[in-house]
């Protein structure tokens with residue numbers, strides 16, 4: 107029964123998309139709700155149409171072949187096979203187009219610029235009237251009940267920005283800006299994922315999308331805008347020295363220090379993020395250590411090289427990074 111096993115696997119794969127923080131049917135925003143409604147209505151419409159068309163076909167070919175005269179049979183076939191599908195599909199199409207979210211709808215003030223990098227997300231917050239952005243990476247926080255405009259681009263290859271629980275996806279291109287407008291409504295933590303194959307670590311290009319009550323979001327954004335708090339404990343102080351002397355600052359920024367690189371993710375508040383390596387793992391001392399010493403093992407072909415550090419240096423460095431809140 108290979109066929110049955112295969113069918114079972116396909117069913118499991120189909121069901122795997124139904125729950126959790128990365129489901130387009132477990133909606134937390136207005137755009138996603140429209141898309142989920144569209145999905146269910148299209149599905150029901152397709153089922154009804156399939157039953158009616160096949161019912162008509164079955165009736166004409168099996169039940170009444172001898173009883174219907176040719177003209178009557180033809181009208182059943184034309185009605186059920188052409189007129190009915192055209193009417194139903196046209197109605198579904200018209201309604202579907204009317205309900206589709208407009209990706210260019212203006213937001214309520216906050217603009218978030220996201221750039222797809224290999225393989226991580228550069229994130230810039232532009233609150234209304236801001237002249238410089240608040241830069242972070244690999245995590246997107248949003249105020250619930252407000253519409254946010256996303257301006258999307260890519261560094262070298264095409265990526266695609268998608269938070270299934272909040273709305274549809276939008277491609278990100280090098281040298282061209284695209285836009286998507288999302289109105290999250292339900293606070294929670296959802297999962298965003300790159301939805302366009304972009305190389306070896308495409309599957310590891312994810313992020314946490316955190317929808318917060320508006321006041322909590324404002325507090326968070328103010329904290330995010332601040333420079334890194336200088337470390338106070340000895341291990342973290344030594345860790346900062348390791349960070350600077352190993353040249354981490356050539357690629358990474360920690361605002362308030364000499365580290366001003368922009369090739370890699372901004373690490374000013376890495377300790378407060380939910381994930382490390384763009385959704386790869388959680389931010390623990392152990393995972394930070396594994397990331398620094400075995401980047402390639404966690405993310406194939408990643409740009410960041412692995413570093414061979416002494417155990418003591420590594421412990422201090424991870425302590426420093428974890429403390430960047």
Ligand code: CUA
Pocket residue numbers: 222225264265266300301302303304305308309311
């Ligand atoms: Cu970026 Cu796939």
